[in-house]
Amino acid sequence: MxxxxxxxxxxxxxxxHAVRDISFSFNKGDIFGFIGPNGAGKSTTMRILATLDLPSAGDCVVDGLSTVDDADKVRHKIGYMPDSYGAYPNMTVTEYLDFFARAYQLHGAARRRAVLDTIDFCQLEGIKEKLITTLSKGMKQRLCLGRCLIHDPQMLILDEPSAGLDPRARIEFRDLLKILAEQGKSIFISSHILSELEELCNGVAIIEQGQLVTTGDVKDMKAKIREQATIKSSEESKDIVIEIHLSDVHPDAERILAEQPQISNVDVRERFISLQCPSDNQSQAALLKRLIDAGLPICHFAGRDQNLEDVFLHMTEGKVQ
Amino acid sequence: MINISKVPDWLDRFVHWGSDKLNPLLVRSIRQNLRNRTFLAVFFLLLGIGGLTCVMVASSGNVTRANSQAGLNLFIYLSWLWGAGIIIVQSLSAYRAVIIERQDDTWDLVELTTLEPRHIIRGLLLTALVQGIMFTSALAPFMVMAYMLRGLNIWIILLTFLLIPAVSLSACAISILCACLTNKKGTRAFLGLVSLVATVWIYFPTMAFISTSYSINRFIEEFLHWDQEIIGGLAVAFNIWIVGNLMMLIFSASLLKHKAANRSTGPRGIWMFAYLNLIIATLIFGPMFYHGDYHYELLLIPAVIGVFATALLGLFGLSEHYRLTPRQDRDIKHPKRWIRSFMFMVGPGAARGRIAYIFMSFITFMLAFIAYMTFDTGYSYTSRTVDRLFTFVWTSLCFTSITLLISDYLYRNQLRKFFDTPALRRAFALTFFAVINIIPFIIIVVLDNNGISTGFFEIITPLYGIFKMMDRPDDFFGYQLALAILGLASFIILFYQAVMNYHYQQLRTVAGDGDRNPRAG
Structure with missing residues (x-):
């Protein structure tokens, strides 16, 4: 289970119908991404999983406990970060964390330790006496992550945690999540920044118009899409994008490529080349042979890897409710 | 000289222990309040006006006269100011605190912490009280100054210091209840207004009582002479104050509970407890006010009130679902020890709601019956009153039971599609009650205008019929008999339904289609 x-x-x-008959699952220690356009039903699903809303049908189970029937027990196991910060005015960072530690019924030394550990983990030491309202977005986000962690939950539900963050804050936040996953916490995260999810997640679920489009391992999904794309291109006799890496910069690379038949959209950037060629294997093998014979020091020759964005675009139709 | 930097260990440990046990909302709100501009503004306003009042009274020139009332006057001015702070401002701030607490983005987070609604309500109420203490501290120096002037005795101070905080707590409880009733913006504004009006309405009579030296002196004088009526009145007022506040706070907490949780035991339990308290209080304090030879007829007071209390309990108890959610089921199987023996009545669900309703109706009837049977019929006027009230009690119980049974049958069968939630069922039952009172009344008016006998319609109309039977019981013996049989039958059917559905099936709680979408803004 x-x-x-x-x-x-x-x-x-x-x-x-915000969510329609969706099913997926993930394990302890997994970082599971939830992808979909605006209005697809991501936040609704997350709220139900966080015991904050009731389903019209179906159920969510966390560690064998129903989020509807055993909501009280589930709440001890989860930390939920909504897309809004939920910060109180006129409170310092320490007071905010202390309030939630008290609310989670942590007492005495355990409470003080939980607050200090959270401040330490989320790197809030320098701002712990600052008023929340004066914090930057990145700091507020870290504080909210701290709030989610104060009672040491087994799972985190993060609704678009990186929205509005600058690249540095986003990277720092991502690193924190990686550490948490290494500690064995499950993380269920939704985001619009697909490249970020691709790097973080073991599995993803893609949702559109409240319906689950696909779910599974990111690598499997990318391989599947690549395969489908190749078959589709072959069937339709379309060109595919080939990426070539050279071991050294070659001065005649552009000239050699210009002489090749059946290729187009050639882009040479020092050691990296991308071009389009027919999708059949024979044409690609012939091209590779010709380029090596022409003296190009090729160390990588492959169809361009599908990223999560490709998967998302391939799977969804951009419809919203 | 005390070295304040060196706190004794025991004191340090005690402070830490105390701080640990404090309600989280209280700690948070106090920390916030100390930085809140509105709070600080009110605090300094009280301080400023208090100081100004002192200066004005002190400079009025009659402070040194032998019969000066300057102390009393200053104290009364300060009391008005203090009352405004801790009755009006404090209860409005309690209302606002609930509203702010229930804002979507923060309420979700508090809900997730497993803080129970009763903790939240208690925290908000305590916050209001601590805020009140802070407001009091702003005026305290001036009140001490008032005591040092002439014309003020300690009893007035004591009475004021008991009455104003007590009224303030009730005003806060009302405000918190109003704020918990809904989370819809429009209704929230309306309830805010209701709360404000209620608070002001409480404030003025309280302050007028304290300010009127005649009434307050007379009250104190009678109290010091242990006047039975004053002592009894105080005891009754204290009793009503405790039970009333408790009821409001329990209702508030139940309103904040999760939809799938047990939201019935608290309100139903406190309702029945309040009724029991009323009966006991009547028996204990009633004789202090009543100078007749017989006291059993006093039971008619809780019996008459019980008619309305029972009807309300029935309206809520009967309209619940028969089937229970797993969380409600757990509450029934593993209740707290002190309530275990009462769960057959106060447990959630329509079956237990029916048992509670039948039980309370029976108690109400028995109270009226004991009063009726034990009263000496020698006093003709009183005897007639007792007869009339007894008739009122039993006919009302029968009409209510029949009405609730019919409406319950309709909304669970033919009209099930339209009235599938307890709230809608209650609305239907009330509408049904209104209709069966209005339609026969219209028929009576039409028939009467045409000179046709209206007796039958008069008697089958609950409100009309009850008063007819009270006035002329001998003329309607047949109707009374029929009503008694039908009433008894309806109670038996309700009991049968309770027994048949006592061993509930589990119901999975699902969201209603009409539930608010928090994502919709």
Missing amino acids: SFVEVNHLSRSFGDI
């Missing part, structure tokens, strides 16, 4: 299971979950608001 997986640590988290979403079983045939549906949620309607009147005529609007």
Whole structure:
């Protein structure tokens, strides 16, 4: 049994079916991404998983406990970060964390230690006496992550945690999540920044118009898409993008490539070359042979790798409710 | 000289222990309040106006006269100011605190902490009280100064210091209840207004009582002479104050509970406890005010009140779902020890709601019956009153039971599609009650205008019928008999339904289609 299971979950608001019969699961220590366009039903699903909303049908199970029937027990196991910060005015960082530690019924030394550990882990030491309202977005986000961690939950539910952060803050935040996953915490994260999820996640679920489009391992999904793309290109006799890496910069690379038949859109940037050629294997093998014979020091020759963005675009149609 | 930097170990440990046990919301709100501009503004305003009042009274020139009332006057001015701070400002701030607490982005986070609604309500109430203490501290030096002037005795101070905080706590409880009733913006504004009006409405009579030297002196004088009525009145007021505040706070906490949780035990339990308290209080304090030879007829007071209390309990208890959620099921199987024996009545669900309703109706009837049977019929006027009230109690119980049973049958069967939630069922039952009172009344008016006998319609209309039977019981013996049989039958059916559904099936709680979408803004 997986640590988290979403079983045939549906949620309607009147005529609007925010989530329709979606199912997926992931294990302890996994970082699981949840991808979908705006209004796809990501936040609704996350709120139900966080016990904050009820499903119209179906259920979510966390460590064998239903988020509807055993909400109180599930709440001890999860930390939820909504897309809004949920910060109180007129409070310092330490007071904010202390409030949540008290609210999670941590007492005495355990509470003080939890606050200090959280400040330390989220690198809030320098701002611990600052008022929350004066913090930057990145700092607020770290503080909210700290709030989620104060009671040492087994799973984190993070709803678009990187939205609005600058690149540095985003990288720092991502590093914190990696450490948490290494500690064995499951992380369920939604984000619009797909490159970030690609690097972080073991698995993803893609949702569109409240329906699950696909779910699974990121690598498997990319391989599947690549395969589909290749087959599709072959069937339609389309060109595919080939990426070539040279071991050294070659002065005649552009000239050699210009002489090759059946290739187009050649882009040479020092040691890196990309071009389009027919999708069949014979044409690609012939091209590789010709380029080596022409003296190009090729150390990498492959169809361009599909990234999560490709997977997302391939799987979804850009529809919103 | 005390070295304050060196705190004794025991004191340090005690402070840490105390701080640890404090309600998290109280700690948070106090920290926030100390930086809150509005709070600080009110604090300094009280301080400023208090100081100004002192200066004005002191400079009025009659402070040194032998019969000067300057102390009393200053104290009354300060009391008005203090009352405004801790009755009006404090309760409005309690209302605002609940509203702010329930804002989507922070409420979710508090809900997730497993802090129970009762902790939240208690925290908010305590915050209001501590805020009140801080406001008091702003005026305290001036009140001490008032005591040093002439014309003020210690009893007035004591009475004021008991009455104003007590009223302030009730005003806060009202405000918190109003704020918990809904989370919809429009209704919230309306309830805010209701809360404000209620608070002001409480404030003025309280302050007028304290300010009127005649009434306050007379009260104190009678109290010091242990006047039975004053002592009894105080005891009754204290009793009502405790139970009333408790009820409001329990209702507030229940309103904040999760939809799938047990939201019935608290309100139903406190409702029944309040009724029991009323009966006991009537028996204990009633004789202090009543100078007749017989006291059993006093039971008619809780019996008459019980008619309305029972009807309300029935309205809520009957309309619940028969089937229970797993969380409610757990509450029934593993209740807290002190309530275990009462779960057959106060447990969640329509089956237990029916048992509670039947039990309370029975108690109400028995109270009226004991009063009726034990009263000496020698006093003709009182005897007639007792007869009338007894008739009122039993006919009302029968009409209510029949009405609730019919409406319950309709909303669970033919109209199930339209009234599938407890709230809608309650609305239907109330509408049904209104309709069966209004339609026969219209028929009566039409028939009466045409000279046709209206007796039958008069008697089958609950409100009309009850008063007819109270006035002329001998003329309606047949109707009374029919009503008694039907009433008894309806209670038996309700009991049968309770027994048949006592061993519930589990119901998975799901979201309603009409539930608010928090993502919709």
